[in-house]
């Protein structure tokens with residue numbers, strides 16, 4: 191088993207492999223997925239490959255970051271123990287996040303959290319508590335050209351900065367922690383061309399809900415999505431927060447990865463939010479490789495999205511791909527409105543919710559819960575005065591956690607309750623009782639619905 | 653870790669439990685149950701909870717799940733195939749699987765056979781026989797047999813050994829560590 195010095199070893203290997211990397215980056219026939227995997231592909235254990243890999247190939251890759259959270263980490267630790275593996279390949283690439291039920295909601299959860307803390311301290315790997323993993327990774331760790339795997343399906347969020355990022359299982363994370371590598375199948379890619387400017391009240395979340403409604407819950411199963419902007423004006427309406435929302439929510443049509451181009455917005459975001467990994471002496475996170483898909487790459491499908499044709503959408507209940515325009519569902523009464531989650535709990539989301547709630551009151555029959563996605567978002571919401579606005583409006587502002595999104599604490603639903611939510615999923619029983627119903631929408635639609643006590647159209651408020 | 657690992661034999665027989673499309677991981681095991689335990693036998697008590705909280709009591713060892721498209725969509729929870737396996741399910745046969753569930757099933761040693769033409773060919777309660785060395789399912793009522801979509805050799809090997817942990821315990825290495833550059837095409 192290799193130990194900590196391997197990341198510098200690996201860097202040397204990558205340097206020696208430079209001609210191959212240049213060839214790959216200049217190859218116009220390759221998609222993003224084909225390029226990055228051709229770079230990360232390893233020939234035999236620890237040695238670099240100089241082969242070009244294509245969609246459908248199954249290869250072993252080097253992984254730059256492997257994450258598990260508090261509902262998948264304990265199983266990963268258990269698997270390592272069962273295999274009798276007690277040293278990690280490179281602890282600076284192992285991340286544990288306590289986010290799903292933070293702070294612990296009961297003693298069983300508390301004991302699993304304790305197990306993670308003990309593991310992290312024993313192995314000196316990264317441990318984060320009280321920020322949602324994907325948001326933490328975006329704020330501090332993800333960089334273009336990284337290979338990020340995580341025992342959480344929404345790991346695909348990091349495609350927003352041009353990383354290959356995908357969800358895997360707990361025992362597979364254990365294997366990556368042990369060896370730094372895993373097998374992957376190179377996905378076929380669907381290219382999505384975006385044109386048009388959003389109308390008032392329409393957001394990135396509406397765009398991805400509409401797309402999933404059109405292609406279906408398994409419409410991109412095993413596939414990569416590559417998002418492409420038709421020009422600079424179109425590009426400029428997609429902030430990093432919006433890209434993160436789209437890459438995250440892409441999971442709901444089954445994707446392996448969902449990647450945005452690395453452009454001025456990416457570079458500005460990375461400049462303003464420096465990558466850090468204090469655990470590592472030679473900091474592999476600082477090494478960024480911008481990977482741009484080739485002009486003549488082969489796509490299995492192309493899709494056009496015209497933003498100016500979109501309206502606010504609501505998905506559900508029970509199925510993500512049942513998508514209605516907000517008008518069709520107006521007047522459905524709700525018991526709870528939830529703004530939060532890794533899908534839509536960023537500062538941009540909290541901003542629009544505060545703008546709508548300012549000087550207004552949450553309906554008397556409705557609870558409104560606002561949960562920031564990370565400690566950093568939480569602090570920023572306080573600094574900007576949003577928290578005061580929420581409290582004055584009669585909403586609840588919680589600590590950063592997954593919370594209501596998984597129905598375990600801070601906003602679980604009772605029998606037959608109806609919730610409109612900016613979170614990721616509306617599966618049966620996702621947020622609590624099997625008979626509860628969840629509708630998904632943008633934070634703006636959720637906020638106006640909180641005020642009216644029923645599903646409502648944000649265009650009347652913005 | 654005192655509990656005995658369950659290893660599915662290469663040939664099993666059992667009753668069919670037939671489901672439709674898009675059976676997601678929140679149906680297979682809701683978050684609030686799986687997030688509170690690390691014990692596979694405890695997870696098994698919530699297998700298919702979203703469909704029927706008593707499912708684990710109604711099935712017999714060896715029973716097989718037959719499903720439509722996109723079985724196991726949603727979260728990455730490995731507890732989903734674990735709960736099914738420890739509840740006594742010996743295989744899941746579906747028209748298609750969501751990608752993380754498919755990976756997880758092989759990793760934890762639960763046979764997952766993708767057979768698009770299974771649609772409408774198996775009724776609730778049919779007696780089935782499944783052979784994972786040959787990758788075939790037989791419906792003993794109709795005598796029809798169906799073959800699962802091929803998976804790379806290393807995954808089949810891992811499955812036959814009982815999953816990744818059991819494979820590693822035996823060979824002290826991971827099954828995808830091979831000398832050739834490519835593990836295959838699919």
Ligand code: SF4
Nearest residue numbers: 531532592595596614
């Ligand atoms: S907020 Fe919801 S979607 Fe995001 S990581 Fe947590 S549980 Fe998953």
